Amino acid sequence: MIDFHCHIDLFPDPYKAAHEIRKTGAYVLSVTTTPKAFPKTSQLSKGSSRIRTALGLHPQLALERKNELSLFEHLIGETNYVGEVGLDGGRDFRSSAHTQKEVFSQILQFCENRGGRIISIHSRHAATEVLYHLRQKPSCGTPVLHWFSGTNEELDQAISQGCWFSVGLPMTRSQKGQAILAKLPRNRVLTETDAPFAGSSIVPALHSVQKKFAEIWSVTEEEAELMLHNNLKRLLARQ
Ligand code: MN
Helix, strand or coil, X not given: CEEEEECHHHCCCHHHHHHHHHHHCCEEEECCCCHHHHHHHHHHCCCCCCEEXXXXXXHHHHHHHHHHHHHHHHHHHHCCEEEEEECCCCHHHHHHHHHHHHHHHHHHHHHHHCCCXXXXXXXXXXXXXXXXXXXXXXXXXXXXXXXXXXXXXXXXXXXXXXXXXXXXXXXXXXXXXXXXXXXXCHHHEEECCCCCCCCCCHHHHHHHHHHXXXXXXXXXXXXXXXXXXXXXXXXXXXX
């Protein structure tokens, strides 16, 4: 199983969460929301080759944490993974729109400077803007759009720009989410939980998403899981 967007460090007891997750044998991308959180969060996955830690600066925190951009630049050499980063166009975050764009653009530049990264990206109510920024930094690496919720046109654009997608349980539950799932290129999707925000039971959530893909692709759940694993292998081989 693959959980390509999980906030292990935001569980009430991160060490316990890391221990439980390790026991599942899942491949996990442990994302962070601030550069300051990266060193400690990296410690959670010590000795576990299946858990990788991503360096992030969440768009909802852009205003209060933009001063950590220099720390971001300092730490990016330590990991092949960046996230959670991106833009949030929701009403509550409109006042930080300008700063969010500056921060995201700067982070994509850091990724380019380092020869590219695998980037887990938040694009809520801001997919068009996110895709615009990605076009400005074509060598930033491989963007993985997490919990994509954009329009049909934005989805077409994201697919044509070579984006990957990580899909969680909430997307399988809405009509709109299911329509998105059906259109995603089979060879560019992964599963995710966004735990603990979208629920904290990781294994059942990942199983449900795998099942949904099996249904959409008309294959067995085992075949769907194999396809997802092959995707992960191909994604990692790009770095
Ligand atoms: Mn998240």
